[in-house]
Amino acid sequence: MIEATQPAEPKSPRKIKVKWPQLDITITALMKENVNQRLINLLFEHLPYRSLQNHALVSGDHLYHLVPSEGLIVMPDRTTEADGTVFLSGLQHLAIKYGPLSEYLPAAPCGNIIPEDVKKFKIAGSQVWAACTKTKQIIEAIVWDASMPEPSAHLPLRLERIGVNNDMKDLAQRIHDETELSCSRISPDLETVHNGLCHSLAGCKGSCFATMVFINGETRPLGYNILNNILAIAANQPHFDLSHLIPLYRVFATIPAEFVGYTGATFLCSTHGQIDALISARVETNPNTNQARADFLAMISAFARYVNLLNAQNLHLFPWKHAVEYQTQLN
Numbered sequence: 001m002i003e004a005t006q007p008a009e010p011k012s013p014r015k016i017k018v019k020w021p022q023l024d025i026t027i028t029a030l031m032k033e034n035v036n037q038r039l040i041n042l043l044f045e046h047l048p049y050r051s052l053q054n055h056a057l058v059s060g061d062h063l064y065h066l067v068p069s070e071g072l073i074v075m076p077d078r079t080t081e082a083d084g085t086v087f088l089s090g091l092q093h094l095a096i097k098y099g100p101l102s103e104y105l106p107a108a109p110c111g112n113i114i115p116e117d118v119k120k121f122k123i124a125g126s127q128v129w130a131a132c133t134k135t136k137q138i139i140e141a142i143v144w145d146a147s148m149p150e151p152s153a154h155l156p157l158r159l160e161r162i163g164v165n166n167d168m169k170d171l172a173q174r175i176h177d178e179t180e181l182s183c184s185r186i187s188p189d190l191e192t193v194h195n196g197l198c199h200s201l202a203g204c205k206g207s208c209f210a211t212m213v214f215i216n217g218e219t220r221p222l223g224y225n226i227l228n229n230i231l232a233i234a235a236n237q238p239h240f241d242l243s244h245l246i247p248l249y250r251v252f253a254t255i256p257a258e259f260v261g262y263t264g265a266t267f268l269c270s271t272h273g274q275i276d277a278l279i280s281a282r283v284e285t286n287p288n289t290n291q292a293r294a295d296f297l298a299m300i301s302a303f304a305r306y307v308n309l310l311n312a313q314n315l316h317l318f319p320w321k322h323a324v325e326y327q328t329q330l331n
Contacts, residue, residue, distance in 0.1 A: 014040065014145070014146075015114075015145075015147070016029050016031065016086075016145060016152070017144055018096070020124055020140065022139045023128075025127075027121045028114050029111045030113075032112070038107055039072065042069055047145045048148075049068050049138050049143055049155055050143075050155045050183065051067070051068070051094075051143070052309070052313065053128055054103075055125070057172070058102075058103060060100050061097065061099025061100055062099070062101060063091060063095065063096050063098065063099060064094065064099040065093065066092050066309060069092060070231060070238070070301055070304075072089065084117075084121060085109050086109070086112060086113065087108060088110050089108065090228075091224055092308065096121065098121055127169075132315075132318040132320060133321055133323065147285070157179060158174065159302065161197070161302070162298055163285070164291040168296075169298065171271075171275065171302075172302040175271055177304075189264055189267055189268070190310065190313050193208070193212060193264035197206040198264040200262050202262055211215055214263055215264060215265060215314060218314065219310050221256065222256045227304035227307055228308070231247055231301060232243060234293075242289065242293055245296065246283070250276065257269055265310065266309060268298055271303060275303060278299065283296050
């Protein structure tokens with residue numbers, strides 16, 4: 001006699017919690033398991049983590065922060081989703097919408113804040129905006145699996161790619177260590193720039209305002225457009241071997257890396273030089289192409305995370321109080 005099997009209990013949708021300790025606000029988001037499960041799985045693989053909280057500056061009312069995951073991809077448009085929607089994007093962002101958005105940036109809706117938390121999330125949005133535009137208070141986002149206790153210990157960043165050979169492994173680790181140090185505070189290089197103390201005297205007629213504009217304008221595309229896309233090409237275009245990937249890095253990364261070094265990002269610039277030197281000395285000369293590729297991508301991955309963090313800090317530090325002087329003229 002065959003016994004009838006009992007139907008499996010339906011699994012409850014997973015939840016995450018996001019806390020902003022400096023604001024004493026915590027919200028819960030319910031994941032959309034039936035929509036973007038692969039991305040949700042990727043997010044949960046990297047929980048818990050901490051990240052510098054940013055507010056959008058040209059998109060509208062939403063908060064975003066860097067997720068320490070290389071595997072995120074670009075997905076559908078976000079503007080039509082409800083307030084409180086949680087998105088993941090190819091810019092390695094976890095973003096939550098709390099009001100109108102105008103930018104049709106592709107992003108994957110992966111969850112929603114539970115209804116009882118939407119009101120306090122909108123308060124958090126307003127307070128992060130005030131920190132970005134006025135007080136410059138550093139606000140962290142701490143994200144964890146809601147089925148687990150709130151993290152109480154320090155949450156170190158994880159190094160996603162290690163490399164194979166010692167020289168490249170050591171450099172990737174040094175970049176990672178600098179990123180870890182700057183994860184919850186402002187990079188000393190950026191503090192120097194934004195305090196008008198850049199040793200190169202970058203600026204014009206005694207002003208460092210343009211220097212702040214230009215270091216931000218070059219750092220952002222270096223991370224998002226160049227380094228991230230080299231990693232994406234390596235993952236999605238297997239016919240691109242090192243003879244393609246290395247020229248992409250050298251041609252597109254060199255000028256912006258050297259320029260932001262002149263404007264004050266000395267660690268970024270020196271790191272680019274060290275990567276380039278190791279490519280010549282150890283990567284291009286390695287007859288084991290699999291090892292060489294792993295070493296190259298380990299350096300680029302660590303460098304991309306550092307550069308993208310620097311971008312987040314630049315955006316937070318910039319004196320956006322001057323924005324009131326330039327109001328949009330269209331309703």
